[in-house]
Amino acid sequence: MNQVNERVMISLCPDPVIGVDGEGIVQIFNPAAEKLLGYSAEEVIGSLSITSMYPDLKSAQRVKRLLYSDLHGAFGSVEGYEASLITAAGKTVPVRLSAALVDEEKGTSIGFFHDLTERFNLEQQLHKLSITDELTGLYNQRHFYKVLARELNRAKRYKHDLSLICFDLDGFKQVNDQMGHLEGDRILKTVGKLLHDTLRLSDVGVRYGGDEFMIILPDTGIDDAVKTAERLRILFNKQSLSSPGRDNALECSVSMSLGVTETNGTEKPDQVVKRADLAMYQAKSSGGNQSVLVKQHMGDVVSMASL
Known part of the structure; x- marks a missing residue:
């Protein structure tokens, strides 16, 4: 599959897709990521660190450590890890992350973030009803x-x-x-x-x-x-x-x-x-x-x- 087709598929993906280089700088930011986080691709690609999209530095570092371990999937991948992202407006969004190292030597990786807001709201409503x-x-x-x-x-x-x-x-x-x-x-x-x-x-x-x-x-x-x-x-x-x-x-x-x-x-x-x-x-x-x-x-x- 060539790079053009890959870019098209990423842009059409209904879930936010964010790719970063070895320094954590955003290199891929699809339309779904723009919609969820409130940033435009132009303002983040090549300039914004992925760490600024997590609640704190420790949260971002933990995801990176998981990529280089087998604690939440095979080495070089993270499967179904629940985390939070921070939007441009400062709102916290619960997500389920699946990510993979694209190039271990360069440290580049790509992550797919599924918005869990609806599920969390439903869980809160059910909990409220139960009490x-x-x-x-x-x-x-x-x-x-x-x-x-x-x-x-x-x-x-x-x-x-x-x-x-x-x-x-x-x-x-x-x-x-x-x-x-x-x-x-x-x-x-x-x-x-x-x-x-x-x-x-x-x-x-x-x-x-x-x-x-x-x-x-x-x-x-x-x-x-x-x-x-x-x-x-x-x-x-x-x-x-x-x-x-x-x-x-x-x-x-x-x-x-x-x-x-x-x-x-x-x-x-x-x-x-x-x-x-x-x-x-x-x-x-x-x-x-x-x-x-x-x-x-x-x-x-x-x-x-x-x-």
Whole structure:
């Protein structure tokens, strides 16, 4: 095959193709590479080093080392190596690289880069779906325990405060029974939006199951956690059409019973959850629409009057 035909095939290749000389200076840069990376062939061929297209020098050096080894394919080749390239605009693009030495003595090589952006986006979407409650947009129970275990370790290691709020909705069953699940879903969505709008970025809101919710509050002592619980309760009562005392035609009233506890990170996740759950049931059995706290290593339960 002559050089003209080779150039035509490279130019028609749907994947970016970049060839470099022994110094790493770009000598081949096809239209697909122009489209992906935002450079024109004229501005890179013969002048730009391939290293400037990687996130850092070490990343470029690693690819070169792989070419001269059999760690990711036979000697003189790299097969299906996942890396990242940096576009002219500074955007990071995930790629799968297959490359080969064209001339070992001169060090010239050619690489084919397959854009993995679509695959990565799909993987991220699937991951988000796997850890998120579809109705409320909050995290689900499975993700909750992963985050709680991580935050417990962090609290123990750095001696930071960590608090947990557990709450459920008073009167929610009556809503579903008397007004239907669509109205119940609307209330759950209201809770999800309330948590999204109110919590800090570092806090983690979770739909634990049914009408029960959890909130992980890193770097937060119990006094501040109680303030957060009360703020949520009051805001919910203001925003919800079914709040107690609201003048409306709804047949049921819904409020929050919240349990709050703290930990120094030395406990197992289930121990902290059980204590927060106990406080929540204490709030509910005391009439609901209030917050109750339980302190770690203390048997007393401290009730807070509804505000």
